[in-house]
Amino acid sequence: xxxxxxxxxxxxxxxxxxxxxxxxxxxxxxxxxxxxxxxxxxxxxxxxxxxxxxxxxxxxxxxxxxxxxxxxxxxxxxxxxxxxxxxxxxxxxxxxxxxxxxxxxxxxxxxxxxxxxxxxxxxxxxxxxxxxxxxxxxxxxxxxxxxxxxxxxxxxxxxxxxxxxxxxxxxxxxxxxxxxxxxxxxxxxxxxxxxxxxxxxxxxxxxxxxxxxxxxxxxxxxxxxxxxxxxxxxxxxxxxxxxxxxxxxxxxxxxxxxxxxxxxxxxxxxxxxxxxxxxxxxxxxxxxxxxxxxxxxxxxxxxxxxxxxxxxxxxxxxxxxxxxxxxxxxxxxxxxxxxxxxxxxxxxxxxxxxxxxxxxxxxxxxxxxxxxxxxxxxx
Amino acid sequence: xxxxxxxxxxxxxxxxxxxxxxxxxxxxxxxxxxxxxxxxxxxxxxxxxxxxxxxxxxxxxxxxxxxxxxxxxxxxxxxxxxxxxxxxxxxxxxxxxxxxxxxxxxxxxxxxxxxxxxxxxxxxxxxxxxxxxxxxxxxxxxxxxxxxxxxxxxxxxxxxxxxxxxxxxxxxxxxxxxxxxxxxxxxxxxxxxxxxxxxxxxxxxxxxxxxxxxxxxxxxxxxxxxxxxxxxxxxxxxxxxxxxxxxxxxxxxxxxxxxxxxxxxxxxxxxxxxxxxxxxxxxxxxxxxxxxxxxxxxxxxxxxxxxxx
Numbered sequence: 001x002x003x004x005x006x007x008x009x010x011x012x013x014x015x016x017x018x019x020x021x022x023x024x025x026x027x028x029x030x031x032x033x034x035x036x037x038x039x040x041x042x043x044x045x046x047x048x049x050x051x052x053x054x055x056x057x058x059x060x061x062x063x064x065x066x067x068x069x070x071x072x073x074x075x076x077x078x079x080x081x082x083x084x085x086x087x088x089x090x091x092x093x094x095x096x097x098x099x100x101x102x103x104x105x106x107x108x109x110x111x112x113x114x115x116x117x118x119x120x121x122x123x124x125x126x127x128x129x130x131x132x133x134x135x136x137x138x139x140x141x142x143x144x145x146x147x148x149x150x151x152x153x154x155x156x157x158x159x160x161x162x163x164x165x166x167x168x169x170x171x172x173x174x175x176x177x178x179x180x181x182x183x184x185x186x187x188x189x190x191x192x193x194x195x196x197x198x199x200x201x202x203x204x205x206x207x208x209x210x211x212x213x214x215x216x217x218x219x220x221x222x223x224x225x226x227x228x229x230x231x232x233x234x235x236x237x238x239x240x241x242x243x244x245x246x247x248x249x250x251x252x253x254x255x256x257x258x259x260x261x262x263x264x265x266x267x268x269x270x271x272x273x274x275x276x277x278x279x280x281x282x283x284x285x286x287x288x289x290x291x292x293x294x295x296x297x298x299x300x301x302x303x304x305x306x307x308x309x310x311x312x313x314x315x316x317x318x319x320x321x322x323x324x325x326x327x328x329x330x331x332x333x334x335x336x337x338x339x340x341x342x343x344x345x346x347x348x349x350x351x352x353x354x355x356x357x358x359x360x361x362x363x364x365x366x367x368x369x370x371x372x373x374x375x376x377x378x379x
Numbered sequence: 380x381x382x383x384x385x386x387x388x389x390x391x392x393x394x395x396x397x398x399x400x401x402x403x404x405x406x407x408x409x410x411x412x413x414x415x416x417x418x419x420x421x422x423x424x425x426x427x428x429x430x431x432x433x434x435x436x437x438x439x440x441x442x443x444x445x446x447x448x449x450x451x452x453x454x455x456x457x458x459x460x461x462x463x464x465x466x467x468x469x470x471x472x473x474x475x476x477x478x479x480x481x482x483x484x485x486x487x488x489x490x491x492x493x494x495x496x497x498x499x500x501x502x503x504x505x506x507x508x509x510x511x512x513x514x515x516x517x518x519x520x521x522x523x524x525x526x527x528x529x530x531x532x533x534x535x536x537x538x539x540x541x542x543x544x545x546x547x548x549x550x551x552x553x554x555x556x557x558x559x560x561x562x563x564x565x566x567x568x569x570x571x572x573x574x575x576x577x578x579x580x581x582x583x584x585x586x587x588x589x590x591x592x593x594x595x596x597x598x599x600x601x602x603x604x605x606x607x608x609x610x611x612x613x614x615x616x617x618x619x620x621x622x623x624x625x626x627x628x629x630x631x632x633x634x635x636x637x638x639x640x641x642x643x644x645x646x647x648x649x650x651x652x653x654x655x656x657x658x659x660x661x662x663x664x665x666x667x668x669x670x671x672x673x674x675x676x677x678x679x680x681x682x683x684x685x686x687x688x
Contacts, residue, residue, distance in 0.1 A: 004453050013483030017472065024471045024510075218467040220433055222484035223456045 010224055014232030018206070022236055032202070036194045036244045040251050043190055049182045051134050053081040054102040057095050060085060064112030066153055070123070073149035074105070079138035096128050102135065103127050118161060176344040183256040188339040189312045191248050191271070192332045196278055196306050197299070199241055203282030204295035206233045212291055226374040230287075230367075234279040241275035242268070261346030270338045270352065277331045277363040284370030306332045331359045384409050384534045384565030385430060387441025387448060392425050392434060399425045401588040403439070407567055407581075412560045414579030414596075415569040418680065422588045423569045424464055427536050430567070431461045444534055457485065460532035464539045464569075466519045468526055470512025474503055477511050478526060485530035497525045516543045524552070528559075535559070537568040541575065553578050573673045584676055591679050600675055605631070606647040608654060609668035610640045616662045629653035631678055643674050 022029060056074070060067055074080040080103060086092055092104040106124035108114075114121035125142055127135040147163045154162040177184045207229075210216040219229065245268070252258040281302065289295035307313055309327035316327060327333045334355035341347035341355075385407035392400040400422040407413045417423050428434040430443050432452025440447070446454045468477045478497055482490040498504045501521055511522060524540060535556075541549045553575065556566055560580075568579070576582055577596050584592040584599065592599050610620065617640055624633050624642055629649035634641045644650030658665050 007486055009483055009486055013480055017469070017476075017480050020476060021469065021471050213470070214463065214465045214467045215469055217433065217463050219484075221431055221456060221459075221461040221463075222481070223453060223486075224484055 004223065004225060006225060006228060011228045011232045014224070014229060015235045018233055018236045022240075028202075032198060032240050032244065033247070035198055036190075036248050037251065039194055040187065040190055040248050041255070044183055044187055044251070044256050047182060047186050049133070049185070050137055050180055052078045052138075054079060054134065054138055055100065056080040056082045056103040056105060057084045057086050057092060057101045058082055059087070059089065059092060059104065059106045061109040062107050062111035062113075066112045066115055066150060067107045069153050070107070070145075070149050071105070073145050074142070077138075077141045077145060079141050080105075092126065096126060099128065101128070103138065115161070116158065176340075183252075184258050184344060185340070187248070187252040187256050187258050188343050189336050191245055191252075191339055192274070192310070192335045193307055193312055194244060194248065195241055195271070195275055196332050197303055198244065199237060199275055199278035200282040200285065200302060201296065201299045202237050202240070203234060203279050204285040204289065204299050205292050206237075207283060207286035208289050208292045208295045226371060230283050230370060230374065234276070234283055237279055237282075238272065238275055241279075242272065245271045245275075258343060260343055262342035262348070266349060266352075267339065267342045270335070270342065270356070273356065273359055273363075274331060274335045274338075277359050277366070280363050280367045280370060284366050284373065287370050287374045306330050309333070311336050328358065329362070331362050334358050382408055383442070384411070385413075385441075385443055385567060387430065387443070388439060390426070390429055390436045390439035390441065390448075392422075392429060392437055399588055400429070400436075403429075403585075403588075403590060404441075405583060405590070405593075407565055409565050410560055410563050411580045412556060412566045412568065412578070414576045414582040415567055415585070416571070416576055416582060416676065417569075417585035421586045423585060424538055426585070427461070427538050427567065427569065430455075431459050431536050432456055433461075457530075458533050460527035460530065460535045462523050462527040462535070462537045462540050464542070466523060468511050468519075468523060470510065472511060473508045474498070474511055474514070474522060475507040477522070478529060481526045481529050487530055493529060497529055501525050517545055517548050520544050521548070521552075524555075533564060535564060535566045535568075537566065539569050539571065541570065541572065549575070573671065573676075576672050582672075584679060586680055592675075596672060600670065600672060603645070603675055603678060604647075605643050605645060605670040605674055605678060606650050607641055607643045607668045607670045607674060608650070609666050610642060610663050611638050612660075612663040614638065616660060620657060620660075620663070623657070624654075627653050632674075634674070634677065641668060641671075641674065643670060643678065645678075 058071060060071075071082060075082055082105075084095075084101070086095070086104075089106070092106070095101045096104060104126040106126070108121060108124070111121050111123070123146075125139070127139060129135050151162060174180060207216070210219060249264075249267075253260060282299070285298045285302075286295050289298060305326070309319065309323060310316070310330050310332040311327065312332065316324065316333065319327065337355050338347075338352055341352060345351075383406050385405055387406075388404045390400060390403040391398070403422070403426050405413075405426075415423055415427070425434060429436045430448060432443075432448065432455045436449065440449065442448060443455045444458050446452075446458075448455065469480070472480065475494065475498065478494045479490065482494055487493055495504070498507050503518075503522070511519065514522060520540060520543070524537075527535065527537075541552055544552070549572075556568070557578075560566055568575075570576060579596065581595055582593065582599050583590055592602055594602065610617065617635075617638070621633055621635065621640060624630050624640075629644050629646060630653060631643050631645055634643070642650070642654065644653070654665070657663070
């Protein structure tokens with residue numbers, strides 16, 4: 001095998017060619033800019049992990065002052081929106097079955113009287129838990145309410161019925177996101193998912209497009225080396241990825257007021273590494289795939305676990321160990337921790353190291369596979 | 380270094396179970412224009428791709444410009460100009476951008492003068508900023524040829540370069556090929572046109588993966604001793620005659636050329652005897668004709684046992 005040296009001029013020529021082709025492909029270019037902005041605005045405003053004002057039905061068999069205090073407390077907690085009163089249990093069943101309400105509260109007969117007598121009457125909360133995430137926080141809030149809702153009513157002779165303070169105090173510091181704003185979590189995560197999708201897809205199509213149009217035969221008949229072609233095709237997309245990140249970051253800071261505790265330069269460095277990892281995957285897909293459709297399918301095969309197992313949609317630590325292990329292979333998993341670390345926690349490069357090397361390792365392995373599979377011939 | 384631009388022996392290539400090229404051997408001298416003929420799907424393109432390193436032969440060996448066709452493909456690619464059968468330049472690049480890109484791929488140091496010169500020679504200087512995809516078929520062909528000659532290769536591999544090109548452009552193209560060959564460049568060109576075959580120094584005829592005949596056009600013509608009669612006359616009697624001749628054992632094939640019918644057979648005496656009853660028809664005039672290359676090739680084809688595998 002006659003060895004040939006890497007040629008910078010050939011490499012630059014391939015980059016220039018890719019840029020010109022990209023410039024002429026208006027739709028793709030529009031998508032590159034449009035996708036991040038649209039998705040960010042859509043998801044940033046739409047996704048809420050702490051749903052409030054959930055529709056609630058009430059069956060109040062006792063309309064005394066305690067019941068009223070309780071219901072008022074539920075309303076003011078923000079989680080419950082009491083929008084209908086029903087007369088019997090059958091109605092509750094129907095409302096829940098049809099999904100018209102998320103919750104139904106039943107206050108039994110003589111609730112007030114039993115309460116005053118110290119008989120500890122039961123308040124029934126029925127929740128439509130077919131979507132556990134929607135009811136979790138509201139149910140937890142009700143537990144808290146039980147302690148405080150009747151504080152004003154249970155005074156004087158009734159004071160002994162009031163819940164006693166526990167022997168110790170629990171102090172909770174929700175650090176890095178004290179108000180639990182979903183956008184703080186979602187927006188940095190969106191940087192990762194949008195990059196994963198566009199970068200892998202764009203480059204996945206880059207090589208298969210040449211193959212489909214027959215231009216690959218021409219490219220192969222020139223002295224261009226695989227490494228020149230692969231990296232040359234990647235380069236323009238690194239720039240595009242950085243433009244996308246800048247757009248998302250600008251929107252994150254301006255529209256969603258996501259804090260930026262760490263060093264923005266460090267963030268860009270991490271982003272560049274992540275982009276490179278995704279691009280190398282895309283270009284490897286595109287050396288394996290025979291046509292653009294296959295490249296697209298491979299992209300989605302990778303994209304779904306990336307959003308589901310990375311901790312973007314569901315808590316990473318909630319998964320069984322084997323799934324966490326799988327998730328750790330994905331660059332997005334580490335990238336999410338890195339971005340949140342920099343933006344919300346103000347992490348420095350030393351804090352980030354444990355999540356930087358897995359992305360690098362991923363990239364090296366994937367490029368290795370890609371180079372090994374790159375077909376120098378038309379076989 | 381030997382005298383041959385191409386010197387390969389026993390190349391084989393299969394795709395799955397399909398044996399596309401069988402024991403392909405070819406010798407093309409430097410400065411020679413070598414015509415490569417054969418029906419569609421006969422393995423011409425596959426053979427050419429093996430010669431320029433785009434496909435790896437399953438077995439066989441040989442050299443292209445003195446470089447090993449299996450191990451030294453990188454060196455071959457630098458010095459060979461390959462024109463693909465299907466237009467394979469980038470349709471979303473302009474004419475100039477395409478040539479520029481190709482020039483850079485071959486690391487041409489005089490790119491800034493070579494590209495405008497090629498544009499000038501093509502007569503495309505004024506249209507250089509047009510997208511290649513917007514060109515007509517004939518112009519695409521000329522652009523592709525200019526692109527594959529840009530880096531001044533020593534060997535041109537042209538895969539049906541004139542398919543779908545008008546006669547004038549074809550004539551110009553062949554003038555240029557002969558000029559290049561006179562300058563020492565070797566050319567292997569595949570074609571379906573017999574007039575083009577006759578303009579080659581040597582020919583190879585391939586069908587269903589096997590090389591059937593090689594030699595100068597004259598040698599190929601006389602390789603098989605064919606006798607041909609040309610019958611001319613009004614359309615109606617000619618049309619009636621053709622089916623009657625088809626089944627006769629002494630007649631190899633009957634081909635219509637406008638108002639003339641070429642009747643070819645291997646054995647002159649048997650052919651004359653078979654045709655005797657028909658020569659009485661006063662409406663038809665009969666004369667002996669020289670068999671053409673086309674007669675020879677059509678004659679060679681069925682000998683490969685009919686259908687492609």
